[in-house]
Structures are given as C-alpha cells and as structure tokens.
Amino acid sequence: xxxxxxxxxxxxxxxxxxxxxxxxxxxxxxxxxxxxxxxxxxxxxxxxxxxxxxxxxxxxxxxxxxxxxxxxxxxxxxxxxxxxxxxxxxxxxxxxxxxxxxxxxxxxxxxxxxxxxxxxxxxxxxxxxxxxxxxxxxxxxxxxxxxxxxxxxxxxxxxxxxxxxxxxxxxxxxxxxxxxxxxxxxxxxxxxxxxxxxxxxxxxxxxxxxxxxxxxxxxxxxxxxxxxxxxxxxxxx
Amino acid sequence: xxxxxxxxxxxxxxxxxxxxxxxxxxxxxxxxxxxxxxxxxxxxxxxxxxxxxxxxxxxxxxxxxxxxxxxxxxxxxxxxxxxxxxxxxxxxxxxxxxxxxxxxxxxxxxxxxxxxxxxxxxxxxxxxxxxxxxxxxxxxxxxxxxxxxxxxxxxxxxxxxxxxxxxxxxxxxxxxxxxxxxxxxxxxxxxxxxxxxxxxxxxxxxxxxxxxxxxxxxxxxxxxxxxxxxxxxxxxx
Amino acid sequence: xxxxxxxxxxxxxxxxxxxxxxxxxxxxxxxxxxxxxxxxxxxxxxxxxxxxxxxxxxxxxxxxxxxxxxxxxxxxxxxxxxxxxxxxxxxxxxxxxxxxxxxxxxxxxxxxxxxxxxxxxxxxxxxxxxxxxxxxxxxxxxxxxxxxxxxxxxxxxxxxxxxxxxxxxxxxxxxxxxxxxxxxxxxxxxxxxxxxxxxxxxxxxxxxxxxxxxxxxxxxxxxxxxxx
Amino acid sequence: xxxxxxxxxxxxxxxxxxxxxxxxxxxxxxxxxxxxxxxxxxxxxxxxxxxxxxxxxxxxxxxxxxxxxxxxxxxxxxxxxxxxxxxxxxxxxxxxxxxxxxxxxxxxxxxxxxxxxxxxxxxxxxxxxxxxxxxxxxxxxxxxxxxxxxxxxxxxxxxxxxxxxxxxxxxxxxxxxxxxxxxxxxxxxxxxxxxxxxxxxxxxxxxxxxxxxxxxxxxxxxxxxxxx
Numbered sequence: 001x002x003x004x005x006x007x008x009x010x011x012x013x014x015x016x017x018x019x020x021x022x023x024x025x026x027x028x029x030x031x032x033x034x035x036x037x038x039x040x041x042x043x044x045x046x047x048x049x050x051x052x053x054x055x056x057x058x059x060x061x062x063x064x065x066x067x068x069x070x071x072x073x074x075x076x077x078x079x080x081x082x083x084x085x086x087x088x089x090x091x092x093x094x095x096x097x098x099x100x101x102x103x104x105x106x107x108x109x110x111x112x113x114x115x116x117x118x119x120x121x122x123x124x125x126x127x128x129x130x131x132x133x134x135x136x137x138x139x140x141x142x143x144x145x146x147x148x149x150x151x152x153x154x155x156x157x158x159x160x161x162x163x164x165x166x167x168x169x170x171x172x173x174x175x176x177x178x179x180x181x182x183x184x185x186x187x188x189x190x191x192x193x194x195x196x197x198x199x200x201x202x203x204x205x206x207x208x209x210x211x212x213x214x215x216x217x218x219x220x221x222x223x224x225x226x227x228x229x230x231x232x233x234x235x236x237x
Numbered sequence: 238x239x240x241x242x243x244x245x246x247x248x249x250x251x252x253x254x255x256x257x258x259x260x261x262x263x264x265x266x267x268x269x270x271x272x273x274x275x276x277x278x279x280x281x282x283x284x285x286x287x288x289x290x291x292x293x294x295x296x297x298x299x300x301x302x303x304x305x306x307x308x309x310x311x312x313x314x315x316x317x318x319x320x321x322x323x324x325x326x327x328x329x330x331x332x333x334x335x336x337x338x339x340x341x342x343x344x345x346x347x348x349x350x351x352x353x354x355x356x357x358x359x360x361x362x363x364x365x366x367x368x369x370x371x372x373x374x375x376x377x378x379x380x381x382x383x384x385x386x387x388x389x390x391x392x393x394x395x396x397x398x399x400x401x402x403x404x405x406x407x408x409x410x411x412x413x414x415x416x417x418x419x420x421x422x423x424x425x426x427x428x429x430x431x432x433x434x435x436x437x438x439x440x441x442x443x444x445x446x447x448x449x450x451x452x453x454x455x456x457x458x459x460x461x462x463x464x465x466x467x468x469x470x471x472x473x474x
Numbered sequence: 475x476x477x478x479x480x481x482x483x484x485x486x487x488x489x490x491x492x493x494x495x496x497x498x499x500x501x502x503x504x505x506x507x508x509x510x511x512x513x514x515x516x517x518x519x520x521x522x523x524x525x526x527x528x529x530x531x532x533x534x535x536x537x538x539x540x541x542x543x544x545x546x547x548x549x550x551x552x553x554x555x556x557x558x559x560x561x562x563x564x565x566x567x568x569x570x571x572x573x574x575x576x577x578x579x580x581x582x583x584x585x586x587x588x589x590x591x592x593x594x595x596x597x598x599x600x601x602x603x604x605x606x607x608x609x610x611x612x613x614x615x616x617x618x619x620x621x622x623x624x625x626x627x628x629x630x631x632x633x634x635x636x637x638x639x640x641x642x643x644x645x646x647x648x649x650x651x652x653x654x655x656x657x658x659x660x661x662x663x664x665x666x667x668x669x670x671x672x673x674x675x676x677x678x679x680x681x682x683x684x685x686x687x688x689x690x691x692x693x694x695x696x697x698x699x700x701x702x
Numbered sequence: 703x704x705x706x707x708x709x710x711x712x713x714x715x716x717x718x719x720x721x722x723x724x725x726x727x728x729x730x731x732x733x734x735x736x737x738x739x740x741x742x743x744x745x746x747x748x749x750x751x752x753x754x755x756x757x758x759x760x761x762x763x764x765x766x767x768x769x770x771x772x773x774x775x776x777x778x779x780x781x782x783x784x785x786x787x788x789x790x791x792x793x794x795x796x797x798x799x800x801x802x803x804x805x806x807x808x809x810x811x812x813x814x815x816x817x818x819x820x821x822x823x824x825x826x827x828x829x830x831x832x833x834x835x836x837x838x839x840x841x842x843x844x845x846x847x848x849x850x851x852x853x854x855x856x857x858x859x860x861x862x863x864x865x866x867x868x869x870x871x872x873x874x875x876x877x878x879x880x881x882x883x884x885x886x887x888x889x890x891x892x893x894x895x896x897x898x899x900x901x902x903x904x905x906x907x908x909x910x911x912x913x914x915x916x917x918x919x920x921x922x923x924x925x926x927x928x929x930x
Contacts, residue, residue, distance in 0.1 A: 315609065328606060329606075337607050339611065340611035344570070348568035361614045361617040364648025365647065367609065413531050413566050
C-alpha cells in the first residue's frame, strides 16, 4: 500500500507495539534515525528486540533507548563503542540479551528476510564459536557452510537523505549502509527524510529504495548529529 | 584486479574457452550484448552453457550463437520467442539441453553465485514439476521451500549504457535487468559500453555496478538493435 | 444456457477486467500478467491509483508509448514497449524478484489454463511431450505476491472446464489462487473450495455450476445475485 | 637476541606496512582492517594503485579529510571520517558483503591476537567470560577475501607467542591466513605450516624460531637472509 506522510516522528512510531522486533538503520551514527528513536523513547513501548550493527553511542539515540530499558535483546555485530557504556553495563548485569552476528551475515540475513528467502548457506563463521549449534553442510566446492536464517521484523526505523511522495528514497554516502535492506525486511517501514520532494524529482535510475518498501514518511529537515549531542553533554530524554 | 579497456569485441571475448559457462545479460533484446555475442560467434568456441532469461530472437545475437551450434545447454526461464524458431528446432531434435528455471529463482541463483551463497531456500516452484528431485524443507512459517543453488560462471557478457575507466557501470531503464547481477557471478566479466567516461564522471551514488565486478571493457558507441536487424532480414554471421 | 453458450455469456473481457480493477484497493502495488490481465489498467476506478510492477525491473510502469516515442530499452515483462509514471524506479532482476518473493507486491492478476478448487493454478504448460517448456516469472509471482487473482474465460474454447477439482496440466503453484474472475462470475477460492462471490448479469448460479468442473459453494452470500 | 628484546627488533610498524604494500599487486581491491593495517595505504609503491573497500558501503575510499571537511556521513568501517577518490561508488551493506563473501576483494590486511600454523586466526575476542563479544566484519572478511594478510608484532607486549601451533583464543576463521607480516619476518602459511618468506634486517632465522610458538620451516628459500 502506498506511503503516508506524517507530521511528527511521534505519530510515525505510535503504532509500534510492545515486544516488537525493530530494525534500526545506521552504522554508528551515520544513517542512524535519531529523531525516530527519540520518538520511540517518548512512546515508551518496551520488550523490544532491536537489530542494528552496533549498540549505540553516548546516551542518545539507540544507547538512550537501551538505557531507558525498552530493549530486551540486541541483534548486532559490534556492540562495543568507545563512547558508550550503556549496553556494556546492562549486558554485564544480565539485563539485556545479545545475539552476536557477523556483520556480513547480519546484512545478508536482513536482505534474505526482505527477499522471501527463509534461509541460506554462508562460509562466514564456519569453524568458530558463532557456528556452534548451527546446521552446516559441505558443498561441491569442498568448503563447509553454515545455515543462516532470514530476519523479518515488525518495524524498521530508517533515515534517508531525500524521499519523494511515492516513498522512493536516496541516501547520503556511507549513511546508506543497512538502511535500504532494512526497508525491505519489516512489515512497517518508517522513514525520516531530510527532504521530501514531489514524485518524479528523483531520477528513476538513481532510486536506491523503491517506494514499495516504505510505509510512513516524516520530514526531519535538519537531523541532529549523535556526536554533536554527545559533545554537548546531552542525554535523552 | 582493475579493468582493462580493449579495442574490439573480438579481443574481449578471445579468452573464452570451449566448454565455458557464459552468462549473457539482457531480457529479450533489452540489454542484450549483441556485439559481444557476435564476436563470440566469430571466435567460434563451442560446447558452451549459456545462461540468459530467453533463447534469442530471429537469427542474430543469442539465437545466432545457438544456430551456430556453439551452445550445448541453455539455462533460462522462457526459451520461447515469437520471433525465433532456432532454439525450438534444436531442442525438439535433441540437439540442445535445457535447464528451465523460474525467472526469479534464476535471478536469485545468479545473485547468490556472485555473493558467495552456495545455496538458499525459496518457495517458488514448490508443488510443481520444477521442484521434482529437489531438496525441500518446511520452515517455521509452516510453508515449504525448495533448495536452490548459486550459479557461478566462467564469463559474463554484459551491455551497459555508461562505463567509467574504473569499470563502474550504469544501465538504461529496463535494459538493466540481469546485467548487474551477472557482472557479479562470473570469473571474467566482459562489458560493452555505449559510452566510456573518465573516473569520477559517474555520480558515486548512482553507480549500479561497482568496478570491482568488471574485468574487460569495450566501447561500442552505437549498439545495434536486435529487432532492427531482424526487420532488415539480417542473420549472423 | 448450456455449456456450449457459456463462453459467449456474461461479462465481456473488458467487463471482467473492470470487475478485477474494482476489487483492488487504492495505492496497491499490482503486477498484471501478459495478455488479458493487462486490460485491468484500463478500468481503474475514479479516485484510485495502482502502482504497476513489471518483473523485468520497473515499478511505476505507465501505458503504451505514442508512436515514435518507443524506447527499446523500456519494456514490460511481455517485452512490449511501455512508459513510466512520475515516481517510477528501475532496479535489477534480483531486486525485482525480491519484491515479488518477499511479499511486497499486493496483487497479481494472471491468466489460467486451469484452476482447482484448492487454489492450484496451471498456466504455463500443457505438459505435452513436444511442448517447449517456458515458465517465465509465473511461479515466482504466485508464490510471492500477497493476493493472486486469476482472470479467464469460464470454459475453454472447445468447451472444457477450466475450473476443476484437480488440475490435469502441470502446476504453476499449489494452493495459490485467491479469486477467479470469469465471464460468468467472480469465484473465491476458500478452505471449502470454490465459493461464489458474484454473478455476471443474466447468469444464474445454476449455470455457473454447470460450467464448473467442481462444486461451487454459496456461503454467506447465498441468494445474492449481484447483477449490479 | 632473546624473546624479551624481540618486540623491539626488526621492522618498525611503518616498515611492516611497507612490506605488506610491496606485496600487493597494482590494481588490487584491498580492505584494510582497523588500526595498524590502515598504515598500508601510506606505503603504496610508485606506479601502483590500490582501490580500497570499506565494509560499510564504499569502494574507492580515499584518505582522511582535511580539518573542516569532515562529513559524518562519509566514514570507514572503523567509523572514522574518510574521503573518496574519483571512480568511487556507494552501496548498501548486503551488496558490500556480497563483494566480500563472493570473493571479489583481492586482499585484506588484518591484525591478530594469534595465528596458528594451519592458518587459523584469532583476532576478535579473548574469550574471557566478562568480555563484551564484538565481531564486526572480521569473520566475513577472512571467509571471503581471496588473500588474507595478517600484520602484527611477532610477540605480545607481555612476551607471549602470537604465532602458535593452536590458537587458544576463539577463532575468527579456520585455515584462512595466507601470510603473516611481523616486525621480525614475513611468514607464509603453507600446507607444511609456517614457512619463512623473508627476514627483517638484523634478524636471524634462529631468532624468529625462538619467538614463534610453532615450527618455522625454510623451504626453497633456505639460506636466504633477505636483509634487503
């Protein structure tokens, strides 16, 4: 169904329910939908499973969501940060679960979830702790591969550079990262766009995320920078 | 290794060996690398396995390659054409093999081959003739899925609109089709480009195929149209 | 009416297309099969907009180009020239079928050789030994698209059943069809089997039963003869 | 020289980086791990060009931006600001790791905690019970990149072996390392185990053996003491 444009981030995230699995775009702060995450903190819903490459910085954005005890479980590849101890403390006290996934496997699992692929084989992690308990198989190239499962989520929170009224998206440089694949793998994809333009203003050859993957758009014209908030000593809320 | 720019299509395809598996881009005539295929006919190498969505039109391009008896086996989704009987006649006489693959499974198998995924599960073809003899499994959504294998080829023949000196490619409209994924799934990717520009002249946000997937480039400034050749009554060679 | 007149009764092809279009919600992402299903785009109700997907890498497909404006690089899955609408996007084949397989396309409309009462669809091969097998994207569409509509004449030209208990032709998908639109009626595929949804003007339930190779149930809609 | 002086012997970190860079062919697609491997880009031999891949979606990565030209949306896998070179391209994470997993990146250079003589690599976790596990893209890189180089001091700061018979730390990958560059030597990982490729100036084969927790073979290059 076609995209709807909402007035506020709070309106956009208010449909998110307790216990949801939430994909959150970004790699570190690049491409992180900080305003949507803060709206999710205002919304207050708990018991979330969050998928992100990392586990947040400082006490803003994803780290603030974790600090606010809304996250039951993180699925990520690198939950350490030089700028945050929020996840670390909760993890050490057994207050948050962690599913550690190699970064490329995480990306492919999300892509598979969006593409209707329930499972696939990959050589990544074979022979390591992260393959323990997983099905593996030797293929005709005589290499061993482990079976990994697609990730499908209830919601995706996405930050993009430009959206058009049809939900087509473009991203800025390496802020693209996990955002386009996460758009595909959620039942509801919520996007904060720095700019919203009319249909047809994005070159059809240069659309990164076609509108079919987007459900809600919010215009956030001057998104905050996580590192600037941290430097300013801000914690959310 | 970085891309090399060759003077002629013949030079570009001359490394292709007997018995190779060759991915040929295009969907019908859109995006079909006709000049490279004709060079492959001039080259004359036989016993090829060719992967393409179709099996050629008229007696030019892929149909001419088949007519020239260079193709032992076609892997495709739709080998029928209103404008060609070349494949049909050879198939009926048992002179060419066919592996019929649903179009989306074909695309995903090529993408998997390029992405280091040896095999994946898909619901497509479950319950049909095309799933007979294939491993299947029920996943937690209670649906059945069939195991399909990645396709890796020796060579890909690709047509693009614009290439830069680093091998970055863009395509024209629906002539994109199978070309970008085929670039990823071959040991050697050979590209005919209507235009070759300097590095940096393609917007890095709009590159469709990054140069890492391209080995050889040939400038073919005014590529022929298959349908025009057919209308003109031309058959190759 | 007996079965020999069935193929000339009820809705015209255009009217069938109109029935289909009327059942598709505003803003839907729609994939129209080659042939008769393409007519659906001519009957989009006022105030609604469908966004058309074509498997060969385009979302936001428009109509046929004017003479002289044909671009051989801008075609649909039937390899016919098309145009784009504002907000269109191009993508490669794997991304295109990720949309299909991943359940992102709302509705597809396909033709059929046979539809069985359990939703099995046969529309790609007669299974004859000398036929050239060619499946295209049909198996991907029926496996992946959320709602699968079939649009067909109720019986074959030589007056054989197309709506049957079991398909005799090779399947395109198993249990995949949601609703069948024919010249005689609109028929839902339910857990109970075929269920009459509505009748074409001048066609009776009994006539539909006679022209159908399986039982046609009437459920909550019993007695409804929506010759609207 | 005994093991306590080994960590101060031979090549400097920069000189190790120079050895690595000298072994990478012109035109290679290269992924440099965070930390010491990043220095490799400072020592590209004249006349050669490497094209740098960073896992977070960029091919054609350039150096550090000038002060004032930092773009927080243009970073590398270590989340540090970078630039692009002409011919760069951006792509999403799944496409980026398709490049890695699919064997399209020629060389990656990684740090190590331990390398075993069978090519096992441990570089992501000490396995201590209270450690926060964090793997990033290391397992994908060693599984997918054609040639895996390790760059490391020959022994740990507290003078324990890093080149060993078996890794005691959790593995990043099994049998994945092709060559190890240390301050003392360049050592190939072969079917026979560690094989001396070349020695740092002033370092002897015996000293390398003493500082290595597994046998270091000398093959065809026996007697070679390439203190060049």
